[in-house]
Structures are given as structure tokens and as C-alpha cells.
Amino acid sequence: MLIAQISDPHVTDDPFFIPVDPQERLAHVVAHINASSVPIDLVVATGDLTNDGTAAQYDILDVWLRKLAPRVAVLPGNHDDSALMRTALADFVIGTPADTHLSYVIDEYDLRMVCLDTSEVGRHDGVFDDERSAWLDTTLAASDKPTIVFMHHPAFECGVRWMDLMSLENRDHFADVIGRHRQVLTVASGHLHRSLTTRIAHAVANGAPSTAHQLNLDLHPDRASLSTEPSGYLLHWWNGTTIVSHAVTVNDHEVVRMDEVVAEIDHASNQPGGMPSLGSQAAGN
Ligand SMILES: [Fe+2]
Numbered sequence: 001m002l003i004a005q006i007s008d009p010h011v012t013d014d015p016f017f018i019p020v021d022p023q024e025r026l027a028h029v030v031a032h033i034n035a036s037s038v039p040i041d042l043v044v045a046t047g048d049l050t051n052d053g054t055a056a057q058y059d060i061l062d063v064w065l066r067k068l069a070p071r072v073a074v075l076p077g078n079h080d081d082s083a084l085m086r087t088a089l090a091d092f093v094i095g096t097p098a099d100t101h102l103s104y105v106i107d108e109y110d111l112r113m114v115c116l117d118t119s120e121v122g123r124h125d126g127v128f129d130d131e132r133s134a135w136l137d138t139t140l141a142a143s144d145k146p147t148i149v150f151m152h153h154p155a156f157e158c159g160v161r162w163m164d165l166m167s168l169e170n171r172d173h174f175a176d177v178i179g180r181h182r183q184v185l186t187v188a189s190g191h192l193h194r195s196l197t198t199r200i201a202h203a204v205a206n207g208a209p210s211t212a213h214q215l216n217l218d219l220h221p222d223r224a225s226l227s228t229e230p231s232g233y234l235l236h237w238w239n240g241t242t243i244v245s246h247a248v249t250v251n252d253h254e255v256v257r258m259d260e261v262v263a264e265i266d267h268a269s270n271q272p273g274g275m276p277s278l279g280s281q282a283a284g285n
Pocket residue numbers: 008010048077191192193
């Protein structure tokens with residue numbers, strides 16, 4: 001199974017501080033996902049779908065989500081309005097949401113997907129209050145199926161101080177909840193506009209790049225900056241046992257096809273005593 005995680009497209013009709021054109025960049029990401037040689041089953045969009053959470057911006061976003069070939073699930077971020085998303089993007093909430101937050105479960109695949117809403121209008125940091133904690137704990141306790149948790153705010157510090165001030169509240173408690181449920185393999189978040197990896201309890205924790213602008217990697221505690229580095233997304237490959245999360249960069253680059261070596265490698269891999277050296281360009285890797 002393939003799940004593309006797109007994040008932080010910041011679709012806007014008023015590009016105030018964003019150093020790139022969010023819609024132009026989103027168009028390239030949509031085209032990249034649709035051109036995948038192996039069909040992608042699902043796209044999960046982990047928040048900051050719009051820049052200002054207005055109806056007009058959700059209308060713009062809706063057009064792009066409908067262009068995606070795979071099915072799409074959405075989560076809100078700190079730039080969104082989750083109440084408005086319930087109606088404006090109802091087709092992309094593909095589970096039964098909780099009453100007071102837009103959290104839901106996609107439970108129709110071998111890999112269970114728990115989508116946790118960490119947003120609250122008026123706050124830029126992430127909310128993990130008693131209600132959401134109880135929802136997550138109860139939801140995870142309901143099934144032993146291998147699980148990936150999607151959320152907007154990262155439940156870890158990344159070292160970029162100004163972003164760490166806007167990460168999830170009660171992170172230690174969040175880790176305690178995850179730690180009680182060993183079937184959680186990966187916790188995948190957005191918000192940071194960079195691809196990175198760490199750990200929460202026993203689980204792998206990912207941060208996704210933005211489809212629009214990136215967070216400039218500057219660890220100086222008094223600095224904050226954005227970047228026009230290429231857009232990207234995460235491609236989570238579930239093989240029935242584990243999740244491998246590929247970071248995909250979407251920019252102009254050359255692809256060198258060498259399909260002819262596959263049969264040679266296939267044959268060599270079946271030789272007793274390990275794979276012998278190869279005569280072709282496959283040796284180059
Ligand atoms: Fe964002």
C-alpha cells in the first residue's frame with residue numbers, strides 16, 4: 001500500500017509572506033503524485049491546507065484535491081478552521097469525526113490510519129488536551145492492527161526554536177499514550193515544512209516537507225527564516241510488516257532509466273553464495 005502525505009500547502013488568495021506561489025507548487029506535487037508508476041492508494045493532507053482558513057481559500061483547495069487521482073483525506077492545521085473544513089471539505093473527511101475536533105479513523109485497509117486533529121482556532125501551537133488524549137487512547141485501544149497516526153503538529157522538538165515554541169503541548173503525555181499502544185508504527189506530522197525523522201516512545205516519528213515553502217534549517221535560537229527549497233511530500237510504503245517513509249523532492253531533475261539491469265540483478269540475486277559482481281552499469285550502485 002502507498003500513502004502520499006502532503007502537508008502545509010498554504011493555499012491562499014493573498015500571498016502575504018509566502019516566498020513561493022503555493023498553488024503553482026501544489027500543481028507540481030499533484031502532477032507528480034498522479035504520475036506515479038505504481039498507483040498511490042491514498043493521499044493524507046496533514047494540515048495548513050489554507051493560509052487563512054477562509055471559505056474562498058477552501059474553494060481553491062477543493063479544486064486541487066479533486067485533481068488528485070488517489071483518494072484524499074484531510075486534517076486541519078493552525079492556519080485552518082476545522083469547523084469550516086467539516087462542511088467545506090466534507091468529501092475528504094473519510095471517517096466519522098469526533099464531535100468537538102476533526103479527528104477520525106480510516107479503518108478499511110490492512111494498515112489502520114488514525115487522524116488526530118491538533119488544531120484550535122486562535123492558537124498556533126498544537127492542542128493535546130484531556131479530551132483529545134482520551135479520544136486517542138480509546139481509539140488506539142480499539143484495535144491491534146498496525147497503525148500510523150497522522151497529525152499536524154509535531155509531538156517532538158526539532159531544534160529550530162521558534163517552531164518548537166509552536167509544537168504540540170503536553171508532548172510527554174502524548175508519548176505516554178503512544179507508548180501504551182505497541183501497534184503504532186509511525187507518527188507522521190506536518191507543520192515543520194521539512195523532512196525529518198525522530199522517535200516518539202517506540203514509534204518512528206516523521207515530519208513532512210511542505211508542498212509550498214520550506215522551513216530554512218537554521219538552528220540559531222534567535223533566528224527564524226523560510227526557504228524556497230523544492231517542494232516535497234512523504235510516500236509511506238506499507239509492505240504488510242513495516243512502513244518505509246520515502247521523502248520525495250519535487251523539482252526539475254533528470255531521471256536516468258536503466259530498466260534493463262533489473263533482469264540481470266533478479267537473476268544474480270538467486271545465485272547461491274550471494275550476489276556475484278555484475279558486468280553492467282548495475283555495478284555503479
Ligand atoms: Fe504550515
